[in-house]
Amino acid sequence: MVLGRGKTWDVGLDLGATLVKAVLVPEGRSVASYETFVCAARDTALLDAFLRSIRTGLVAATGGGSYRLAEAPIPPSLVNEFEAWGVGERLLLQTAGFVPTDPHLLVSLGTGTSILRVDAPGRVTRVGGTALGGGTLRGLGRLLLGDGDHEMLAALARQGDRTRVDLTVGDVYPTGQIALPADLTAANFGKGQSRSPGDLAAAVVGLVGENVALLAGAHAAFLRAASPTFRRSRGQATVDVLYAGSTLRGQDVLRQVLADVTAMTGARARFLPGGEFAGALGALEMTRRGVPAPAPPASPR
Incomplete structure (x- = not known):
């Protein structure tokens, strides 16, 4: 610089x-x-x-x-830290091209993950979190692949096929026997048929992304049920979940997993431009x- x-x-x-x-x-x-x-x-x-x-x-x-x-x-x-994230989010939203729902969730994906509730007046409350995050990606990358470099893991994940590592619903149930999508993950790393670096990287990214999004989606469902704003909408409104943090940098696969799983929970994933800052x-x-x-x-x- x-x-x-x-x-x-x-x-x-x-x-x-x-x-x-x-x-x-x-x-x-x-x-x-x-x-x-x-x-x-x-x-x-x-x-x-x-x-x-x-x-x-x-x-x-x-x-x-x-x-x-x-x-x-x-x-x-x-x-x-959490107040700073709330103020920083409002600054970055000025050029983001969208306005999130009021209230909404801000998910800070760093070494671990924090889930913040953000209200329009600027009130920020940490409502949850998980030890899964970028630290998990790097740690499992070192243990499974011998290297936890962020950019390398992102590149490998783009090339990989996690269905050769993860057990899916379709692996367990014949088609039509259960009201769940066949490609839904039944057990992370539950199949374990591949040692390909790309497949393993994709499975690690999927493990983190799915569980972070499921937790955020659960908090979004609670927020929707408890907030007068959403109760007045009679079920028509969708809670926005804004994902941000350095773990998302260059992680196209992670972003897609977060978006897909968040949508499955009934919430809407958005990504905050410049959110790592x-x-x-x-x-x-x-x-x-x-x-x-x-x-x-x-x-x-």
């Missing part, structure tokens, strides 16, 4: 378990005009070198790793507004 010399940059950081996502905005400019920077969370030297290479103004941080920066030469303003954008915007930082976690005794 080449940034303009002589500029002062406001920086928003989202420090996750796997990646650090950063947005950089010229001081005094709207966050709509942002540049990005991404590095591995473990590569603290690279992050430090990058921050030292630019002239920084305001620095904001969110995510599980943000508290590690408390003793930095210029400590950042710390922002609640929602936390960093939200943290920067909240800090610019002077939103109070959360208290740091208590030191272990």
Whole structure:
């Protein structure tokens, strides 16, 4: 990345378990005009070198790793992660080309997965989540294929056929014997007839995508039943589930699995453009507004 010399940059950081996502905005400019920077969370030297290479103004941080920066030469303003995601989502929706239902779900697919309920006034509540996510993809990739590289797994999954690894309903029941689609997964990895890297990668992506979407769909069904907005629609409205996060980057197969399974649950999947930077954008915007930082976690005794 080449940034303009002589500029002062406001920086928003989202420090996750796997990646650090950063947005950089010229001081005094709207966050709509942002540049990005991404590095591995473990590569603290690279992050430090990058921050030292630019002239920084305001620095904001969110995510599980943000508290590690408390003793930095210029400590950042710390922002609640889920609130930051809600604010960042609203900023990104300004250019997304669609308006989600009110309320809707925002699913943050990072190393693990969080499911957030978002209401129109900007209220964000974490309603659920799962330990399945990008960390699962990389971990199983290393164990099964000897490599957990994100881009490699995405490319292999496009070439693979997971029906040679997963057991389907059609493998168990003769056609017409049960009111379920024959290609529905009955057991992830339940067939196990192929050791092809592509087939295994596709099966791993399917395992994560199906279970994340089923969980999100269950929360969407509860939201539809409990929300006065959807009750007034007399069953005609569909809850939007917005998927975002770095795990989706380049993962066409994962996106398709999420879309298909979410639709099966009666909800509608949407994908937030630039969603992997929602936390960093939200943290920067909240800090610019002077939103109070959360208290740091208590030191272990």
